[in-house]
Amino acid sequence: MIDLKVAIIGATGYAGIELVRLLLRHPEAELTYLTSDSYTGQELAAVYPHLTGLLQSSLALSIHDDGVSTLKAIDVHTIAQCADVVFLSLPAGLSSALVPQLLEQGLRVIDLGGDHRIPADLYEAWYKKMPADAAIFRQAVYGLTEIARTKVAGATFISNPGCYTTAAQLAILPSLQAGWIDGRRIIIDAKSGVSGAGRGVGLGTHFSEINENFKAYKIGAHQHTPEIEYHLSLASGQDTCVTFAPHLVPMTRGILATSYLPLQSKACGQLTQEQIYETYQEFYQDSPFVRIRPIGQFPQTKEVYGTNYCDIGLYLDQRTKQLIAVSVIDNLVKGAAGQAVQNLNVMYGLDETTGLEMSPLYP
Numbered sequence: 001m002i003d004l005k006v007a008i009i010g011a012t013g014y015a016g017i018e019l020v021r022l023l024l025r026h027p028e029a030e031l032t033y034l035t036s037d038s039y040t041g042q043e044l045a046a047v048y049p050h051l052t053g054l055l056q057s058s059l060a061l062s063i064h065d066d067g068v069s070t071l072k073a074i075d076v077h078t079i080a081q082c083a084d085v086v087f088l089s090l091p092a093g094l095s096s097a098l099v100p101q102l103l104e105q106g107l108r109v110i111d112l113g114g115d116h117r118i119p120a121d122l123y124e125a126w127y128k129k130m131p132a133d134a135a136i137f138r139q140a141v142y143g144l145t146e147i148a149r150t151k152v153a154g155a156t157f158i159s160n161p162g163c164y165t166t167a168a169q170l171a172i173l174p175s176l177q178a179g180w181i182d183g184r185r186i187i188i189d190a191k192s193g194v195s196g197a198g199r200g201v202g203l204g205t206h207f208s209e210i211n212e213n214f215k216a217y218k219i220g221a222h223q224h225t226p227e228i229e230y231h232l233s234l235a236s237g238q239d240t241c242v243t244f245a246p247h248l249v250p251m252t253r254g255i256l257a258t259s260y261l262p263l264q265s266k267a268c269g270q271l272t273q274e275q276i277y278e279t280y281q282e283f284y285q286d287s288p289f290v291r292i293r294p295i296g297q298f299p300q301t302k303e304v305y306g307t308n309y310c311d312i313g314l315y316l317d318q319r320t321k322q323l324i325a326v327s328v329i330d331n332l333v334k335g336a337a338g339q340a341v342q343n344l345n346v347m348y349g350l351d352e353t354t355g356l357e358m359s360p361l362y363p
């Protein structure tokens with residue numbers, strides 16, 4: 001029994017409340033401090049009534065009825081007294097001031113936001129915000145778990161990847177590392193459910209704007225573009241440049257990314273569909289959350305709903321000399337809270353799947 005005491009800063013957001021859901025059934029974690037900005041002093045179950053009666057029961061759930069479920073303001077010193085590890089789930093630009101303070105208190109930190117995923121010059125250019133301290137950025141381990149397990153295992157500070165970037169990179173990296181594709185001409189066409197935009201209300205996400213509608217947004221300007229390029233380049237050792245086109249679809253959860261990967265001329269005519277399937281299978285053979293679909297089958301968002309899976313389907317288009325990779329995740333689980341818990345598990349030497357063993361909710 002490890003008994004990790006866990007604080008969540010930003011527990012009332014969509015990613016934060018997904019962390020609560022997952023950690024309540026995590027056998028080694030105990031929630032000890034939950035923060036909110038707008039609801040301090042209120043009970044979490046008053047803000048999220050679906051949790052009524054779930055926070056105070058004892059055996060199956062680890063949160064205790066000692067005031068923990070009352071939402072608090074951020075107080076680094078109090079957090080240091082009651083937690084071992086802190087999840088940050090805040091809007092962009094807020095984590096960079098907090099992380100140094102939390103690390104100084106000896107806490108381990110997992111940041112779900114984008115403040116420490118890319119170097120300062122890229123962050124400033126794409127987020128249009130003040131970047132994090134360079135020394136703290138260097139301390140951050142980019143937690144795409146399947147690729148960074150060894151580093152995550154020894155880390156004190158994890159920068160959790162973005163949702164689109166998780167789906168795209170897991171689908172692209174095996175081909176890039178195999179040397180099959182030209183990394184400078186990748187196209188990623190991705191669609192997300194609306195929960196990806198968080199709980200805040202806005203014109204772009206309210207019902208009549210979203211329902212029976214389908215739109216592209218931030219083409220050429222999305223903050224995940226440099227994240228994908230930077231980390232694919234680091235992991236593969238090849239210069240990578242992507243055209244990234246995100247879209248919003250009228251569903252709550254889920255991301256589907258279709259990546260168009262141009263084949264290198266030496267790979268054209270030689271690669272087979274079977275070889276691609278086997279290479280991907282082998283690449284992810286020790287990764288319980290990545291499922292490679294049989295040849296000819298493409299995954300759907302519903303097939304990973306509520307889970308930490310990333311499912312990938314592949315098609316070798318000999319006619320256009322491209323490999324087409326379709327990947328799906330649940331943006332709030334593998335795209336945010338689930339991967340953060342997966343990283344927590346690896347960080348503390350637990351089985352990677354602890355607390356994440358659920359099967360998809362279907363239909």
Ligand SMILES: NC(=O)C1=CN([C@@H]2O[C@H](COP(=O)(O)OP(=O)(O)OC[C@H]3O[C@@H](n4cnc5c(N)ncnc54)[C@H](OP(=O)(O)O)[C@@H]3O)[C@@H](O)[C@H]2O)C=CC1
Pocket residue numbers: 009010011012013014015016035036037038039088089090091092094112113114161162163195196197198199200331332335336
């Ligand atoms: N939603 C998703 O699918 C994904 C989100 N992420 C990242 O996770 C982070 C959280 O996203 P998400 O949950 O969607 O966002 P939400 O807008 O739903 O939640 C934001 C949280 O931050 C709190 N908060 C907002 N402003 C402040 C402030 N000034 N001081 C302290 N707390 C504040 C809010 O508190 P309150 O509401 O109580 O005022 C809330 O708990 C973001 O960095 C996002 O990019 C990453 C991957 C996927």
Ligand SMILES: CC(=O)N[C@@H](CCC(=O)OP(=O)(O)O)C(=O)O
Pocket residue numbers: 092112113114161162163164192193194195196197198223224246248
């Ligand atoms: C549908 C939607 O709006 N999605 C968000 C992505 C959420 C996410 O992962 O953002 P961070 O990189 O900031 O953590 C967006 O496009 O900005």
